[in-house]
Amino acid sequence: MNNIFDSHAHYTDKAFNEDREIMLGSLTESGVCGIINCGADIESSVSSIELANKYDYIYAACGIHPEEADKTPENYIDILRDLAKNEKCVAIGEIGLDYYWRQDTKDLQKDLFEKQILLAKELDLPIIVHDREAHGDTMEILKEHCPKGVLHCFSGSAETAKEVLKLGMYIGLGGALTFKNARKAVEVAEMLPLDRLLLETDCPYMAPVPMRGKRNNSSYISFVAQKVAEIKGVDPQTVLDVTMENTRKLFNIK
Ligand code: NI
Numbered sequence: 001m002n003n004i005f006d007s008h009a010h011y012t013d014k015a016f017n018e019d020r021e022i023m024l025g026s027l028t029e030s031g032v033c034g035i036i037n038c039g040a041d042i043e044s045s046v047s048s049i050e051l052a053n054k055y056d057y058i059y060a061a062c063g064i065h066p067e068e069a070d071k072t073p074e075n076y077i078d079i080l081r082d083l084a085k086n087e088k089c090v091a092i093g094e095i096g097l098d099y100y101w102r103q104d105t106k107d108l109q110k111d112l113f114e115k116q117i118l119l120a121k122e123l124d125l126p127i128i129v130h131d132r133e134a135h136g137d138t139m140e141i142l143k144e145h146c147p148k149g150v151l152h153c154f155s156g157s158a159e160t161a162k163e164v165l166k167l168g169m170y171i172g173l174g175g176a177l178t179f180k181n182a183r184k185a186v187e188v189a190e191m192l193p194l195d196r197l198l199l200e201t202d203c204p205y206m207a208p209v210p211m212r213g214k215r216n217n218s219s220y221i222s223f224v225a226q227k228v229a230e231i232k233g234v235d236p237q238t239v240l241d242v243t244m245e246n247t248r249k250l251f252n253i254k
Contacts, residue, residue, distance in 0.1 A: 001225065001237055002031040005244040006218035007172055007251075008094070008128060008152045008200035009035050011058075012047040015204035015215055023217060024055055030219035033057060033244060036251065038094045038128055040065035042076065045083055052088035059253060061091035061128050063116055066098040066109040076112075077119055084123050090251040092120040093128025094152060097141075100133040110137060117145045126250050128152050128172075135160050142167055150198050150250060153206065158187045165196055170250055174200040175208035175216060178227045189231045198250070199224055199243045 016023060027035075037052060038061045039045030045062035052060035062083045064072050073079070083089060095116040097109050120127045127149035131138040135156045143163075151164055152172040164171055171192055177185045189197075201207075203216035208223040222236065225243075229236040247253070 001222045001240055002033065003237070003240045003244040004030070004032045004218060004221045004225075005034040005199070005240075005247040006032065006201050006203075006221055007036050007150065007198040007243075007247045008174070009037050009203050009218060010040070010044070010205075011035070011037050011203070012044050012051060013204050024051075024058070027218050028057060031222070031240075032218045034059065034247065034253065035218055036061055036090060036128070036247070039063050040094060041068045041071070042073065042079055045080065049083055049086050049089060053086070058088075059090045059251065060086070060088050061093035062089055063091075063093045063095040063128070064112055065094055065130060066096050066105075066113065067101050069102070069105045069108045069112050072112070077115055080116070080119060081123070084119070084125060089125075090253060091126050091128050091149070092116050092123070093149075094130045095127060096130035097134035097138050098130060098132045099137075106137075110141065113141055114145070117141070117147050120147055120149070121145070126150070131155070139163055142169070148250065152200060153202055154188060155184070156188070157184060158191045161188045161192060165192075170196050170198050170246060172198045172200045173228070174202050174224055175206035175212070175220070177224055178208040179212065180209075186231060189228055194232060194234070194239065194242045195246060197228070197243055198247050199228075199240070
């Protein structure tokens with residue numbers, strides 16, 4: 001298989017410290033044609049840009065993850081704006097709300113989410129949204145601002161997915177779709193038109209079956225494509241071809 005475009009990865013994570021260069025040097029031989037490496041705080045946003053500048057096929061997203069909301073410098077928007085001016089920065093992300101890990105910073109998370117959406121709109125960049133156990137507030141904020149972007153590792157219902165589509169946004173699916181208990185994600189994949197789907201790893205996490213529990217990498221997206229292909233009744237290469245085009249379109253990658 002080829003045309004694997006990973007719309008959400010974290011190769012700057014310490015899980016890749018031992019063999020990052022070997023891994024990133026070999027992925028293109030496994031059919032990987034593009035990767036968007038996401039920041040989660042200032043430090044990983046800077047390292048995402050550095051990584052993107054080192055490899056032609058890697059692009060960066062810069063942003064503050066909701067779990068980091070209370071550990072962020074006051075001038076984070078200025079810092080992100082400067083970083084985002086780099087030509088390999090294609091998105092603001094990952095940003096959003098996480099009420100699973102952090103119930104204690106809800107208001108702060110909402111504030112950071114909205115300010116980063118405004119920055120993305122100012123720069124005419126799409127956003128990459130993290131929403132965990134916060135579907136109501138996430139959708140309310142998205143409906144208010146109508147940004148371009150993707151809801152990554154989508155964990156909402158098919159009903160919520162319909163609202164996402166109405167906003168013109170994309171839905172990102174990854175390893176979780178292949179898990180045994182993936183009923184909701186399968187329902188989302190069933191209703192979702194292929195032209196609104198992006199594939200992703202969220203590596204090093206979320207490796208798909210049969211690699212579940214191992215360190216994830218972009219070549220394993222082929223297993224996710226196989227699962228989508230089964231659900232949609234098309235062949236896996238078509239899924240990869242279409243989702244690659246979707247990713248290029250959303251992030252304006254030629
Ligand atoms: Ni992520």
